Amino acid sequence: MSQDSAAVPDAARKLAARRRREIVAVLLFSGGPIFESSIPLSVFGIDRQDAGVPRYRLLVCAGEDVPLRTTGGLELSAPYGLEAIARAGTVVVPAWRSITQAPPPAALDALRRAHEEGARIVGLCTGAFVLAAAGLLDGRPATTHWMYAPTLAKRYPSVHVDPRELFVDDGDVLTSAGTAAGIDLCLHIVRTDHGADAANALARRLVVPQRRTAADLGHQRYLDRSLPEEIGADPLAEVVAWALEHLHEQFDVETLGASPAAYRAAYRARRPQNGAPEPVLRPERVDRPERGERAALGVGGVDRFAAAAVAGHGQATALATAEAGEIGRPQPDAFAARLPEASLSRGAGRPVLPGQRERPVG
Known part of the structure; x- marks a missing residue:
């Protein structure tokens, strides 16, 4: 000029x-x-x-x-x-x-x-x-x-x-x-x-x-808020990586099939002894040939996994996982983890939310 x-x-x-x-x-x-x-x-x-x-x-x-x-x-x-x-x-x-x-x-x-x-x-x-x-x-x-x-x-x-x-x-x-x-x-x-x-x-x-x-x-x-190329080596890294690779699948209740109580029991069974490193939690495979590639995290397990993803890998990762699975958006405060102890093992493996009456089974 x-x-x-x-x-x-x-x-x-x-x-x-x-x-x-x-x-x-x-x-x-x-x-x-x-x-x-x-x-x-x-x-x-x-x-x-x-x-x-x-x-x-x-x-x-x-x-x-x-x-x-x-x-x-x-x-x-x-x-x-x-x-x-x-x-x-x-x-x-x-x-x-x-x-x-x-x-x-x-x-x-x-x-x-x-x-x-x-x-x-x-x-x-x-x-x-x-x-x-x-x-x-x-x-x-x-x-x-x-x-x-x-x-x-x-x-x-x-x-x-x-x-x-x-x-x-x-x-x-x-x-x-x-x-x-x-x-x-x-x-x-x-x-x-x-x-x-x-x-x-x-x-x-x-x-x-x-x-x-x-x-x-x-x-x-x-604006660009893409997921990180490498998630890291923390205990949930492999679980997050697995979920990200299977976002095209539908994580519905029928496919998951494990109750919150069963997930909690499985998690306690894997807990290390004598200060050993925390084990890596991997989703178990469902014993159904037609759906053998889908996770068995359970309804509560999915919520807790997504909440942990918020804390460890950012809300974008958890929201992407939740939206792809149509399981509802997780909150960082991990609501599922705050349910009363008794509510996780009552009934047929279904949690009783605060203020909700437990219905008789059968």
């Missing part, structure tokens, strides 16, 4: 006379995903004036002189080249093919020039990497797909990356998070240009929510 343009505050930078606010240029590159690429084409490229949506004029521009092929192998033909960007008041980069590759210098120069002349620059998903490479995100807040946010922050340390947001509007430079968040940002642009009624009418046509926020969506749940 030139020193002259850098000295002019963003709020004071006016749109050059040759550019038109209603013209939107979409910059496509080979290898881009078709979904992200289609978002600005659908929002800005279709005449919906009958629904009360003001019309934009769309210019689809090739960002490089090579055949434009999508990730699915489709070949596109863009009607315009980089020269058409000179007429646009808004330039959208919907995606970039690889965060490890540098964008074409000619495309970066076109983006810098558009920004210097007052155009609004938009990066959807990995398109933020193109904006960052052009220097347009320096010192600015921005977002991108949560999976690539750490890379963006590391490669461009002057960019204030926030992966928790669906989109970031910093005046003349805007970015969005991954994939569908591009729709939210494009609707936001329409809302900014033409008001809430126009944006809501467009949302109805697209059959999408009129306005979403990261808080409404619980966007933080998409």
Whole structure:
């Protein structure tokens, strides 16, 4: 960016006379995903004036002189080249093919020039990497797909990356998070240009929510919280590893078949003597040929195992185990372990919960 343009505050930078606010240029590159690429084409490229949506004029521009092929192998033909960007008041980069590759210098120069002349620059998903490479995100807040946010922050340390947001509007430079968040940002642009009624009418046509926020969506749940690659060597490690390998199976009562009392008795029988190391608890195999690979932890045993997983390996591991088995979400305080001693051995092996009457057997 030139020193002259850098000295002019963003709020004071006016749109050059040759550019038109209603013209939107979409910059496509080979290898881009078709979904992200289609978002600005659908929002800005279709005449919906009958629904009360003001019309934009769309210019689809090739960002490089090579055949434009999508990730699915489709070949596109863009009607315009980089020269058409000179007429646009808004330039959208919907995606970039690889965060490890540098964008074409000619495309970066076109983006810098558009920004210097007052155009609004938009990066959807990995398109933020193109904006960052052009220097347009320096010192600015921005977002991108949560999976690539750490890379963006590391490669461009002057960019204030926030992966928790669906989109970031910093005046003349805007970015969005991954994939569908591009729709939210494009609707936001329409809302900014033409008001809430126009944006809501467009949302109805697209059959999408009129306005979403990261808080409404619980966007933080998409951030990477994967399970550790190695669980460790504590006494429950092998049990947790076994359960994780069998999450595709259904842990129902019929399959498990062992009562809490039986599990408790088995655990006591295995308890070491004279200070010997604690044994590793492994799920016993059920003596049923058709279900020989399923565990015999028992209902109470599953609850206690899941509670122990919370304490030893984090709630994510336990929740994953519980949800896959449809056994209810465990709590870190291990409710099953706090049942009265007598309740674990009454009746036909079924615990009597506090405040619950024991029913006669038979």
